[in-house]
Amino acid sequence: MSDQRHRAEADRLAQRVLRAGTNTERRALFVSAAAFAAAGALGAPGETRAQAAPRRAIVKDDSRVLNIGATVRSGTSWNFTTFMTPVEEFYVRNHYPTPTAEQRPVLAKENWKLKIHGVSVERPIELGYEDLLRLPSRTIIATMECHGNGRTLFWEQDGLTGQQVSGGNWVLGAVGQAEWQYVPMSEIFARVGVKPNAKTVLFWSGVDGNDMGRPMPYADVVALQHDMGVCFAMNGNPLTPDHGAPVRMVVPGWGGTASIKWLTEIRITDRRVWCRLNTRGEVFIGPDYARPEFSADDEFIGVTAEDIKGPMVTWMPPKSFITVPLVLEKSPSVPSNYPLKRGELPRLSAGQQLLRGYAWAPQHGVRSVEVRIDGGAWQPATIRPPNLGKYTWVRFDIPWNATPGQHVIETRTTDNSGTSQPATVPLNTLGMANCAIPKFRVEVV
Amino acid sequence: MCLAVMTAVLALVTAGASAAGPRSAQVSDGARLYAEACAVCHGDDGRAGAGYQTPIWGQGAKIPRFETALGLFEYNQMMMPFDDPTKLTDDEKWAIVAYMLANHGAIPAEAELRPENAASVPIR
Numbered sequence: 285m286s287d288q289r290h291r292a293e294a295d296r297l298a299q300r301v302l303r304a305g306t307n308t309e310r311r312a313l314f315v316s317a318a319a320f321a322a323a324g325a326l327g328a329p330g331e332t333r334a335q336a337a338p339r340r341a342i343v344k345d346d347s348r349v350l351n352i353g354a355t356v357r358s359g360t361s362w363n364f365t366t367f368m369t370p371v372e373e374f375y376v377r378n379h380y381p382t383p384t385a386e387q388r389p390v391l392a393k394e395n396w397k398l399k400i401h402g403v404s405v406e407r408p409i410e411l412g413y414e415d416l417l418r419l420p421s422r423t424i425i426a427t428m429e430c431h432g433n434g435r436t437l438f439w440e441q442d443g444l445t446g447q448q449v450s451g452g453n454w455v456l457g458a459v460g461q462a463e464w465q466y467v468p469m470s471e472i473f474a475r476v477g478v479k480p481n482a483k484t485v486l487f488w489s490g491v492d493g494n495d496m497g498r499p500m501p502y503a504d505v506v507a508l509q510h511d512m513g514v515c516f517a518m519n520g521n522p523l524t525p526d527h528g529a530p531v532r533m534v535v536p537g538w539g540g541t542a543s544i545k546w547l548t549e550i551r552i553t554d555r556r557v558w559c560r561l562n563t564r565g566e567v568f569i570g571p572d573y574a575r576p577e578f579s580a581d582d583e584f585i586g587v588t589a590e591d592i593k594g595p596m597v598t599w600m601p602p603k604s605f606i607t608v609p610l611v612l613e614k615s616p617s618v619p620s621n622y623p624l625k626r627g628e629l630p631r632l633s634a635g636q637q638l639l640r641g642y643a644w645a646p647q648h649g650v651r652s653v654e655v656r657i658d659g660g661a662w663q664p665a666t667i668r669p670p671n672l673g674k675y676t677w678v679r680f681d682i683p684w685n686a687t688p689g690q691h692v693i694e695t696r697t698t699d700n701s702g703t704s705q706p707a708t709v710p711l712n713t714l715g716m717a718n719c720a721i722p723k724f725r726v727e728v729v
Numbered sequence: 730m731c732l733a734v735m736t737a738v739l740a741l742v743t744a745g746a747s748a749a750g751p752r753s754a755q756v757s758d759g760a761r762l763y764a765e766a767c768a769v770c771h772g773d774d775g776r777a778g779a780g781y782q783t784p785i786w787g788q789g790a791k792i793p794r795f796e797t798a799l800g801l802f803e804y805n806q807m808m809m810p811f812d813d814p815t816k817l818t819d820d821e822k823w824a825i826v827a828y829m830l831a832n833h834g835a836i837p838a839e840a841e842l843r844p845e846n847a848a849s850v851p852i853r
Contacts, residue, residue: 338806341814351815354808381807447779453812620813 341381343525348372352452352619355381358433359457362609362623362630364642367670367679368425369460371519376526377430377458377540380493384525388491391546393530398514402486402551404502406477413530416516419467419475424511426536426675427644428543430458431566431597434722435715439615441723442708446616449715453615455622456605456722459644461677464534465517470509472550478502481554484583487533490548495586497549498542498566499557500535504598511536511675514547536675537646539597539717541566556582563591565714570594572710594712601719602645602705604653604680604695608632611725629727634688640681641665645699649674654696655682662696674700686728693724752831752838759828762821766810775832780811786833798835798842798850802826823847 341355348370349357355378359369376382385392393413401408411419434456438449469485485505488497505512515534516523523529528545535542541561556578564587573594580589612618613627624630643653650671654662665680684693698704705721752760764773770780777784784790795801805822808814817825827842835852836842842850 338803338819341807351813353812354814617812620816 339381341378342376343382343384344376345372346376349375350455350457350619351621352454355379356452356454358452358454358619359460360623361455361457361459361605361642362607364457364607365640367461368519369462371462371521371524371527374460374462374527375430375454375458377432378492378526378545379496382526383491383546385529388546390548391491391530396530396548398531398548398550400472400476400550400552402553404479404482404552404554406479407475409476413516416467416514416531420471421465421467421516422510422513423463423465423517424534424536424675425461425463425672426534427459427461427600427646427677428534428536428540429460429600429603429644430454431539431541431600431716432714433458434603434718434720436610436612436615437718437720437722438711438715440610440613441720442711443614444711449711449713451715453612453617453619455610455612455619458540459603459642459677462518463520464515464536465520466513466515466534468510468513469505470513472514473509476552478552479554482552483554484552484557486549486551486553486557486559487542487544487547488549488551489544489546492544492546495560496544496546497559497585498544498561499559500542502552508535508537514550515543537599539566539600541597553583557585558582558587558589558592559585560587560591562596563587563593566716567594567596567714568712568716569714570710570712573712597716599647600644601647601717602643602650602697602699602703603719604641604643604697604705605722606639606641606655606693606695606724608639608693608724608726610722629690629725631727631729632686634686634728637684637686638681639665639684639693640679641695642677642679643667643695643697644677645697645703646675648700648703650678650697651700651702652698653678653680654698656694656696657684658691665695688728691726691728693726694721695724696721750838753827753841755824755827755841756831756838758821759824759826759831762817762825763828766817767825770811775829786829790833792829792833793852795852797848797852798826798830799844799847801829801852802842802844802847 342357346357350360352358357376359373359375389395396413398411432451433454435451436453436455438444482502484499485502486497486499512535514531516531518527531547532545533543533547576592576595578589578592609623609630611629618626643650653665655665656662665682668679671678696705705719708720709718770778771785772778775785792801795804823842830836831838836850
């Protein structure tokens with residue numbers, strides 16, 4: 285078959301499956317579309333498939349991020365220097381391979397549609413890409429952080445095993461800061477009209493796997509309605525495929541999961557909604573956490589009441605780190621391109637040093653950052669400008685006269701509500717939101 | 730004579746859950762690589778492991794959704810091992826796929842999977 289006919293076949297298959305297919309067919313679409321795309325790239329019939337380049341789960345050049353798994357890349361936090369994180373250094377958290385316009389034609393700007401509807405919506409609408417760009421929009425500079433960032437501390441500092449706390453080994457780099465351009469939810473609400481019975485806003489991707497959506501309580505969306513919204517640009521450019529092109533949500537200060545990528549649907553409903561990303565994932569499950577309330581009248585998407593085990597993660601807590609790689613000794617796995625071997629300490633030069641780091645506390649903003657060496661007194665670090673409000677991180681530094689030998693450096697942020705990072709956080713089996721004071725072991729030579 | 734033939738046929742038909750009979754070099758390699766790189770999450774017998782509890786061959790496995798050996802290879806090429814898909818070569822992954830499909834009964838244990846023939850090997 286010709287190149288063109290292959291592509292047309294792939295498009296027809298994609299449209300059919302997206303409209304009416306089963307979940308199994310949607311998953312198979314990754315593989316069959318890859319086969320079509322690869323075969324299409326060969327040109328002459330009869331050539332073997334083995335010559336085609338394999339599809340990658342992440343699209344962007346990943347030479348500046350940490351490889352922690354097929355669909356995930358963490359930031360190299362020890363290399364961070366800038367206030368704004370370049371897209372090439374921004375962590376990627378996918379649950380499935382990045383869907384592209386080639387595999388999912390609906391992601392091409394000319395095809396993309398956002399359906400905004402639901403029993404609590406007065407005037408349901410469907411927006412195309414150009415429609416969205418014509419709406420009033422804002423930019424906001426905000427960090428985005430994975431819920432699992434810092435999970436590593438459960439293993440390294442609390443001595444818990446991979447069975448007790450499970451999940452990817454992000455170390456400390458699953459965080460970045462970008463300028464997001466978005467149409468605020470306040471604008472969306474004004475256009476569609478919301479009925480008084482609204483209880484939940486469900487943000488859903490119809491093209492990212494078959495279960496990628498996250499409900500937010502309507503009251504929480506209203507509280508954030510100017511600061512969160514439907515986003516189409518990151519750091520001044522249209523979204524790239526790995527970061528949710530063409531359109532995603534941005535919810536500043538909540539964990540990255542709330543900012544659903546490859547957004548195709550916003551549904552406002554009058555019930556609580558339960559789906560994978562607020563039951564089997566992205567929740568606190570542990571002895572210190574109470575099972576949330578639910579009722580048989582709630583809406584269940586692909587899950588049952590038995591899957592409800594703990595409260596969903598919402599605001600990310602205060603955190604900090606210095607630009608030194610954390611020692612990985614007890615973690616179940618070490619990322620393949622980590623700069624240290626298992627158990628190896630990073631080396632710093634003896635003499636006057638300037639320890640540099642980042643601190644953030646999106647719910648209330650950073651008030652102060654302190655550092656201590658070898659369990660001594662906490663010393664205030666100097667926060668460097670700019671500080672553009674509660675959703676942004678700050679860079680800090682503190683001088684240290686480093687003497688030869690092994691040392692432990694700890695950093696602690698306090699936010700504007702007076703909340704400081706604790707020494708440890710309670711166990712939760714999914715390893716969510718660990719904001720414990722990190723301990724950086726170093727070897728000074 | 731008739732009984733021997735019937736027994737042999739039965740043995741072939743019921744070979745679903747394990748790679749019975751002599752193995753090709755590829756399937757033997759696959760068995761070794763599986764034990765090193767896959768068993769930790771998928772279990773020694775592919776039925777249930779620490780990381781994933783759905784069987785990946787035999788009864789209850791969902792691998793028919795990949796339709797052919799090629800489909801299964803492409804999935805593994807991109808996505809597995811879970812923590813770092815780059816740590817095995819394509820040849821190593823073909824061997825593991827051959828081992829899986831021999832266990833599943835999709836190919837005989839003495840067969841060799843090649844990129845050229847993989848698209849015509851169905852997984853049912």
